Amino acid sequence: MAPDELLTVRGLEVYFPIKQGIVFDRTIGHTKAVDGVDLGVVRGRTLGLVGESGCGKSTLGRAILRLVEPTAGSVVFDGIDLATLKGDALRTIRRRMQMVFQDPMASLNPRHSVETILTEPLRAHAISFERGKRVRELLDLVGLPKNSARRYPHEFSGGQRQRIGIARAVALEPELVIADEPVSALDVSIQAQVLNLLEEIQDRLGLTYLVIAHDLAVVRHVSDDVAVMYLGGIVEQASSDQLYASPLHPYTKALMSAVPVPDPVVEDRRERILLTGDLPSPANPPSGCRFHTRCPFRQPTRCSDERPGLREMEPGHLVACHWAEQIAAGQITPSEPALETDPDRSGAQRAPAPATGAPTSG
Secondary structure, three states: OOOOEEEEEEEEEEEEEEEEOOOOOEEEEEEEEEEEEEEEEEOOOEEEEEOOOOOOHHHHHHHHOOOOOOOEEEEEEOOEEHHHOOHHHHHHHHOOEEEEOOOHHHHOOOOOOHHHHHHHHHHHOOOOOOHHHHHHHHHHHOOOOHHHHHOOHHHOOHHHHHHHHHHHHHOOOOOEEEEEOOOOOOOHHHHHHHHHHHHHHHHHHOOEEEEEEOOHHHHHHHOOEEEEEEOOEEEEEEEHHHHHHOOOOHHHHHHHHOOOOOOHHHHHHOOOOOOOOOOOOOOOOOOOOOOOOOOOOOOOOOOOOOOOOOEEEEOOEEEOOOOHHHHHOOOOOOOOOOOOOOOOOOOOOOOOOOOOOOOOOO
16 A cells, blocks of 8 residues: 555455346356456545446445445555454444435435434434534535525435535545545536535545546546546556546547547547447456457457556556557557448448557567
């Protein structure tokens, strides 16, 4: 664990059993939602975790907080391995880690007033407080009027409900906040307001954030560092400036190339990387590199046989790819994706071109 890391994850696995039988009494396999994740979150900074739906981002966030039990691996928070804690010890340290959930309507109790919602964490941890004063402080912190205290979640808009969820998360003055898709359920016009609020609260309270999102624009806006996740594993991690300026992993390159640029000249000229095939099932992931079945840079050797681990290619820039150096140097070029049949032309399909310029052995 690096001295400046508040949270360090090593080899984390979360496998869910697949059951079969009349009473589901027989395990026939496992869904590998999180499969050998290594991750570090630096104290006082924001790490954005990005990836497509189904890659295991939310499960990873919940496993860090022990809301789901890890199958293997370690989660070290401020020098304490959370996987070894039970009972009161786990309950005590949870005060220092909180979560903002994706859907505030689902995570806020509809039968509780805002005042009850905001004070429940304090009562649960037996923290003495002046009820009215603390509620007013929290409402002021997230920009809600004081008369909100007596109202119920259904009386607020989506953005206001998310503000209540944020207020509840910081009520215990935690050190780490995990925000799971905090703006994906909100209108675009409201998203920037909530993201700016998260940044203001971080500056005021000195928080460390892990922000989970699938929107690269959201991640770029809030993150100091970025980790890219694919099919249960981290494929690249770097500072936000490094990652957006020079992505090294083929999956990250494909994600970046799909983000529209508000300049027609640049948009027409920039390189596009099109992925073929569907996301493999986490119940039966591919052998070797998890991305090799869709990778336009895949090679006939090593990619399908050996799973790459994260390695530092540049200071602070980690990537899990066997051929990252050769791809960055232009020695390996992307194969051409198959074209869909066009009935207005010949009706023929063009096969993918083989990748060229790669070494033939590892």
